[in-house]
Amino acid sequence: xxxxxxxxxxxxxxxxxxxxxxxxxxxxxxxxxxxxxxxxxxxxxxxxxxxxxxxxxxxxxxxxxxxxxxxxxxxxxxxxxxxxxxxxxxxxxxxxxxxxxxxxxxxxxxxxxxxxxxxx
Amino acid sequence: xxxxxxxxxxxxxxxxxxxxxxxxxxxxxxxxxxxxxxxxxxxxxxxxxxxxxxxxxxxxxxxxxxxxxxxxxxxxxxxxxxxxxxxxxxxxxxxxxxxxxxxxxxxxxxxxxxxxxxxxxxxxxxxxxxxxxxxxxxxxxxxxxxxxxxxxxxxxxxxxxxxxxxxxxxxxxxxxxxxxxxxxxxxxxxxxxxxxxxxxxxxxxxxxxxxxxxxxxxxxxxxxxxxxxxxxxxxxxxxxxxxxxxxxxxxxxxxxxxxxxxxxxxxxxxxxxxxxxxxxxxxxxxxxxxxxxxxxxxxxxxxxxxxxxxxxxxxxxxxxxxxxxxxxxxxxxxxxxxxxxxxxxxxxxxxxxxxxxxxxxxxxxxxxxxxxxxxxxxxxxxxxxxxxxxxxxxxxxxxxxxxxxxxxxxxxxxxxxxxxxxxxxxxxxxxxxxxxxxxxxxxxxxxxxxxxxxxxxxxxxxxxxxxxxxxxxxxxxxxxxxxxxxxxxxxxxxxxx
Numbered sequence: 001x002x003x004x005x006x007x008x009x010x011x012x013x014x015x016x017x018x019x020x021x022x023x024x025x026x027x028x029x030x031x032x033x034x035x036x037x038x039x040x041x042x043x044x045x046x047x048x049x050x051x052x053x054x055x056x057x058x059x060x061x062x063x064x065x066x067x068x069x070x071x072x073x074x075x076x077x078x079x080x081x082x083x084x085x086x087x088x089x090x091x092x093x094x095x096x097x098x099x100x101x102x103x104x105x106x107x108x109x110x111x112x113x114x115x116x117x118x119x120x
Numbered sequence: 121x122x123x124x125x126x127x128x129x130x131x132x133x134x135x136x137x138x139x140x141x142x143x144x145x146x147x148x149x150x151x152x153x154x155x156x157x158x159x160x161x162x163x164x165x166x167x168x169x170x171x172x173x174x175x176x177x178x179x180x181x182x183x184x185x186x187x188x189x190x191x192x193x194x195x196x197x198x199x200x201x202x203x204x205x206x207x208x209x210x211x212x213x214x215x216x217x218x219x220x221x222x223x224x225x226x227x228x229x230x231x232x233x234x235x236x237x238x239x240x241x242x243x244x245x246x247x248x249x250x251x252x253x254x255x256x257x258x259x260x261x262x263x264x265x266x267x268x269x270x271x272x273x274x275x276x277x278x279x280x281x282x283x284x285x286x287x288x289x290x291x292x293x294x295x296x297x298x299x300x301x302x303x304x305x306x307x308x309x310x311x312x313x314x315x316x317x318x319x320x321x322x323x324x325x326x327x328x329x330x331x332x333x334x335x336x337x338x339x340x341x342x343x344x345x346x347x348x349x350x351x352x353x354x355x356x357x358x359x360x361x362x363x364x365x366x367x368x369x370x371x372x373x374x375x376x377x378x379x380x381x382x383x384x385x386x387x388x389x390x391x392x393x394x395x396x397x398x399x400x401x402x403x404x405x406x407x408x409x410x411x412x413x414x415x416x417x418x419x420x421x422x423x424x425x426x427x428x429x430x431x432x433x434x435x436x437x438x439x440x441x442x443x444x445x446x447x448x449x450x451x452x453x454x455x456x457x458x459x460x461x462x463x464x465x466x467x468x469x470x471x472x473x474x475x476x477x478x479x480x481x482x483x484x485x486x487x488x489x490x491x492x493x494x495x496x497x498x499x500x501x502x503x504x505x506x507x508x509x510x511x512x513x514x515x516x517x518x519x520x521x522x523x524x525x526x527x528x529x530x531x532x533x534x535x536x537x538x539x540x541x542x543x544x545x546x547x548x549x550x551x552x553x554x555x556x557x558x559x560x561x562x563x564x565x566x567x568x569x570x571x572x573x574x575x576x577x578x579x580x581x582x583x584x585x586x587x588x589x590x591x592x593x594x595x596x597x598x599x600x601x602x603x604x605x606x607x608x609x610x611x612x613x614x615x616x617x
């Protein structure tokens with residue numbers, strides 16, 4: 001059941017990335033493109049989080065009374081979680097810049113169609 | 121541990137943040153930016169070689185005090201040799217690359233401060249932030265840290281394009297971001313796969329795990345990680361299929377901004393290229409792929425440069441094409457060829473910045489970039505014309521200028537590797553590069569001046585001429601005494617083999 005949820009997370013991450021790439025490449029609406037790009041970033045983040053999952057593991061917080069050996073053998077791997085935090089911040093700032101650019105371009109063209117603004 | 125190594129990144133970041141806060145205080149921005157820019161090439165000169173550990177811990181094997189608190193299951197395992205935090209590595213090669221980056225940044229920043237009437241704190245922030253990000257990319261031995269600064273640099277690049285106010289800049293910035301938002305997460309997934317397989321993001325540790333067989337190098341997941349990381353590398357550097365957008369990015373930035381943007385591409389090509397080489401060189405076709413993509417970049421970009429009429433676009437395509445030479449040096453995979461590739465990277469970063477700032481004087485004087493509408497500039501500005509001509513000769517690899525030495529080394533490497541065809545292609549493409557440059561040079565400087573051409577500003581700022589002269593001196597010094605750079609770059613190349 002637990003392995004199943006980890007596998008499901010991997011598949012979800014893959015699906016998010018594929019849907020995101022489709023939206024970014026083939027949809028004409030710039031906002032939809034950006035949503036697609038957010039999907040790709042989220043898929044990558046979910047992929048990393050899932051990798052840090054440990055079957056029957058414990059949260060990587062060293063509590064009083066816990067032996068070091070027990071902690072070392074059972075704690076889930078904290079590095080992916082730390083990496084994902086940074087990745088989320090980067091993704092959010094990239095999205096903010098893109099949305100800002102779309103607002104500027106909307107004011108210029110009166111449209112959010114990629115075919116009209118980006119010319120292809 | 122050497123604290124100066126961290127300062128190589130911290131100084132430009134702090135300066136960037138300070139300049140952003142001082143926006144609209146023109147005189148203060150000019151003074152602070154100039155002073156800090158002077159220090160950018162000086163700090164690496166005084167930094168001694170070594171490692172810097174963020175978190176202050178080396179490996180457990182090197183920290184017995186720490187190791188006694190750790191269970192024996194860890195100290196008796198390979199984890200004893202793994203690095204626990206972000207590591208910055210500073211050797212002679214990194215020193216040369218950072219000095220070159222510092223010089224380019226210094227000259228680009230003083231040129232911008234003197235060419236722009238009201239220096240913008242935000243623009244200076246973006247330039248310093250880009251310098252900090254590129255410095256970190258050169259230094260970092262941690263692939264995730266490298267990714268973080270890769271992304272920071274990408275956003276700073278977009279900011280530099282937005283700030284240029286050149287027609288079509290927003291559209292180009294958005295296109296670049298859309299492509300970046302596809303390529304970067306895929307690059308991140310590549311890193312995640314490496315993390316999943318090796319449990320590590322430290323490049324030295326990953327390479328160690330694979331070399332010693334702790335991790336099975338034949339694992340197909342590693343192949344997928346290699347593909348995804350190479351995809352991110354292609355996006356960052358502007359190698360095909362990203363050559364068109366990369367050249368558009370250069371052409372939509374102001375010349376001093378473009379000088380820094382191309383430095384980012386050159387140094388990410390080197391830094392990430394070395395990472396790929398260190399981790400994946402055991403994969404049989406990885407080197408062949410690097411050579412093939414480099415050749416494609418050279419042929420496609422130089423051919424496309426021939427068809428352009430905007431001089432910024434011409435230099436932009438030539439700059440992307442020249443990246444191929446560096447890739448070939450890395451792809452050939454011998455210590456000599458890698459040294460040649462690294463030397464070509466140093467030369468190309470200088471020469472392309474030289475060309476961007478040199479041709480940028482025309483944009484500053486006339487606000488025109490279409491070569492069909494330009495002409496006769498040699499009569500008005502003969503000194504600047506001579507400097508630009510010498511920059512073009514340097515790019516084409518004419519002796520005694522620097523690119524001659526590195527291209528000569530690359531051709532020798534291809535002969536040593538038993539692929540003389542590669543050498544012939546490099547010579548032919550150098551000739552085409554020179555022809556393309558001369559087409560732009562003739563149209564701008566030597567053709568009769570069109571009647572409708574308006575020269576808005578009568579004088580080129582002294583800072584710009586100073587920058588061009590400094591670039592020329594560096595080209596000459598490295599051309600006459602290449603060992604200054606090659607002796608410093610060689611240890612890194614040797615360590616990769």
